[in-house]
Amino acid sequence: MKTVTVQASKTYDIQIERGLLSKCGGLIAQVHPRCVAAVITDDNVDKLYGARVCASLENAGFSPKKMVIPHGEQSKTLNTLGSILNFLADNSLTKADLVVALGGGVVGDIAGFAAAVYLREIPFVQLPTTLMAAVDSSVGGKTAVDLPAGKNLAGAFCQPILTVCDTAALDTLPDQYFADGCAEGLKYGIIASPALFEAFREGIHRRDMDDIVAQCVQIKAELVRQDERDQGARQLLNFGHTVGHAVERCSGYTMPHGHGVAVGMTVMCRAAYALGFSHHNCTPALLEALDACHLPSSCSYSASQLAQAALRDKKRRGDQITLILPETIGQCRRETLPTDQLERLIAAGLGEEH
Ligand code: NAD
Ligand code: GLY
Numbered sequence: 001m002k003t004v005t006v007q008a009s010k011t012y013d014i015q016i017e018r019g020l021l022s023k024c025g026g027l028i029a030q031v032h033p034r035c036v037a038a039v040i041t042d043d044n045v046d047k048l049y050g051a052r053v054c055a056s057l058e059n060a061g062f063s064p065k066k067m068v069i070p071h072g073e074q075s076k077t078l079n080t081l082g083s084i085l086n087f088l089a090d091n092s093l094t095k096a097d098l099v100v101a102l103g104g105g106v107v108g109d110i111a112g113f114a115a116a117v118y119l120r121e122i123p124f125v126q127l128p129t130t131l132m133a134a135v136d137s138s139v140g141g142k143t144a145v146d147l148p149a150g151k152n153l154a155g156a157f158c159q160p161i162l163t164v165c166d167t168a169a170l171d172t173l174p175d176q177y178f179a180d181g182c183a184e185g186l187k188y189g190i191i192a193s194p195a196l197f198e199a200f201r202e203g204i205h206r207r208d209m210d211d212i213v214a215q216c217v218q219i220k221a222e223l224v225r226q227d228e229r230d231q232g233a234r235q236l237l238n239f240g241h242t243v244g245h246a247v248e249r250c251s252g253y254t255m256p257h258g259h260g261v262a263v264g265m266t267v268m269c270r271a272a273y274a275l276g277f278s279h280h281n282c283t284p285a286l287l288e289a290l291d292a293c294h295l296p297s298s299c300s301y302s303a304s305q306l307a308q309a310a311l312r313d314k315k316r317r318g319d320q321i322t323l324i325l326p327e328t329i330g331q332c333r334r335e336t337l338p339t340d341q342l343e344r345l346i347a348a349g350l351g352e353e354h
Contacts, residue, residue, distance in 0.1 A: 001016065001017040002015070002210055002211070003015050004016070004217045004218050006140070006224055006225070007221075007225045008225060010141075010160075012159060012162055013031075013162060014139060014165060014221070015162070016167060016210050016214050016217075017165075017166070017210060018167050018168040018210070019166060020164050020165065021053055021127065021168075022052055022166075023056060024056050024057065024100075024127060024164045025062060026059075027162065028057070028062070028098070028125055028162060029061065031162050032125075032161060032162075033096070034061035034063075035062060035096050036091060036093055037057050037064045037097070037099075037100050038064075038065050038067065038087065038088055038091060038097070038098065038099050038100065039054060039057070039066045039067070039100045040066075040067050040084060040099060041069075041101075041102040041107055042068065042069050042070065042071035042072075042106065042107050043069075044071045045102055045103040046066070048169075048172055049102060050066060050102070053100070053127065057100070062098075064100075065087075065091045067084060069084070071106070072106065073106055073146065073253060075110065076106050076145050077146060078145055078147070078154065080110060080145070081110055081113060084110065084111065085114055085117070093122065094119070095119050097122060097123075098122070098123050098125060098161075099111055099114060099115040099118075099123070099124035099125070100125045101115075101124060101125070101126050101127060101138075102129065103127075103128075103129050103130075104128070104130035104132060105130065105132050105133045105138075108126050108138050109143050109145070110143075110145055111124065112126070112141075113143035113144055113154075113158070115158060116143050116156040116157075121158060123160075124158070124161065125160055125163070126162070126164070127163075127166070129166070129170075129173070130170075131173065131177070131178055131182065131184075131209070131213075132177065132180050132181040132184060134167070134170070135181055135185055135217060135220075136181075136184045136237075139163060139217050139220050139221065139224070140159075140221075140224040140228075140234075141157045141159035141224070141228070142230075143157075144156075150312060150313075151248070157229060159228075165213060170206050170207075171207065173206075175294065177258075178206055179259070179293055179294045179295050180256050180258025181258060182258065182295065183257075183258035183259065183261040183262045183293070183295055184216070184258060184261065185204075185212060186289055187240055187261065188215070188219045189289075190286070190329055190330070190332060191219070191236045191237070191239050191326075192236075192330060192331075193330055194329050196212070196219075197330065199212060200289050200292065200293055201288055202292070203292045220237065223236060235334055236324055236332055238315060238322075238324055239268065240263075240266075241261055241315075241324075242264065242310050242313055243263065243264035243310060243346060244261035244262075244263060244264030244265070245260065245313050246264075246301075246309035246310040246313070247259075247260040247309075249312070250301045250305055250306065250309050258295070259296055262290050262293075262297065263296055263298060263299045265286060265290075266283065266287070266297040266349070267306075267349030267350060268324065268326065269282040269283045269286050270283045270350075270351060271325075271346065271348040271349030272325040272326055274349075275345065278325060278327050280326075280327065280329075282328065282329055298350075302350075302352070303350055303352050304343055306350075307342045307346050310342060310346070311339055316339060319338060320336050321336070321339050322336045322337075323335050323345070
């Protein structure tokens with residue numbers, strides 16, 4: 001088993017291996033006394049893994065209580081959050097009990113937020129079942145729900161006490177969601193690791209992901225250690241996300257997050273080189289890697305549409321926006337620009353003529 005330790009306001013382990021969902025009860029028992037464990041999952045994941053996780057918790061002496069929410073981003077709402085909080089209260093959970101988030105980023109974000117606010121915080125465990133959740137959302141303690149005005153607009157920092165990543169769960173993940181997680185993996189490569197980038201460019205195998213997941217979360221753990229509250233170094237994780245979120249918004253959220261990030265990374269690489277922020281042209285290597293991961297590199301929206309959508313992003317501070325620009329594969333830097341320069345930058349990234 002691979003273990004990566006996150007040192008933040010809480011110190012906790014991320015355990016990574018095929019087959020861990022069957023053993024999760026015993027692993028959780030090593031970090032938390034037996035108690036009621038509220039397992040929050042979605043309908044797809046429940047059919048595949050709900051019984052396995054509840055049996056393992058029961059065998060280890062926990063009392064599992066399961067709540068199943070409908071799958072998909074449309075569940076990440078204040079309404080569903082209210083239902084989860086009522087479920088915790090109806091089952092009389094106390095601060096001695098646990099929330100267990102079993103699923104992808106949607107379940108992890110909303111169950112984590114419920115744990116953050118129920119009784120002003122009870123412990124929670126992440127059991128990620130998508131590649132996106134394994135490499136990104138189950139690590140670092142960002143929890144949230146969406147508001148009608150935008151994604152992740154209400155949330156809290158709340159670190160789990162343990163993340164147990166069963167990489168065999170990726171075997172059942174539909175291709176589109178596997179590709180989504182690859183976009184975040186490529187992002188780690190571009191911000192911190194040429195070797196990881198090469199691994200994605202050469203083509204990864206979903207049945208052999210332990211080492212890849214460990215490399216990704218090691219990079220994230222280091223940035224979270226330096227900057228848990230996202231005031232500095234952690235912002236590197238936003239590479240490709242400002243434009244990525246804009247693409248998602250313009251598509252009415254029909255384009256999934258990782259696909260938007262793939263387009264956003266391409267726009268930033270091309271713009272950084274075209275406008276002289278970077279002396280190295282990362283775009284050709286990125287296009288090859290996106291192709292290998294079955295991810296898009298372009299979209300049908302104009303620079304003007306994308307800039308308007310990007311300015312509604314929560315990363316804007318007044319009339320300034322901090323963007324992440326690649327210097328070379330494996331190294332990025334933060335650059336704060338006036339918001340009125342964003343459209344020009346996106347236009348350069350799209351290759352639009354002026
Ligand atoms: P998701 O949770 O919607 O899961 C994608 C789909 O896969 C769902 O239909 C789900 O039911 C299904 N599924 C999950 N695991 C499966 C499995 N093993 N086999 C078969 N089907 C499975 O989407 P996601 O891509 O995991 O996460 C996206 C969410 O994560 C977004 O809301 C995004 O904002 C959030 N996110 C949060 C962070 C963070 O730091 N907190 C980081 C990145 C993304
Ligand atoms: N997903 C970006 C972060 O956790 O900061």
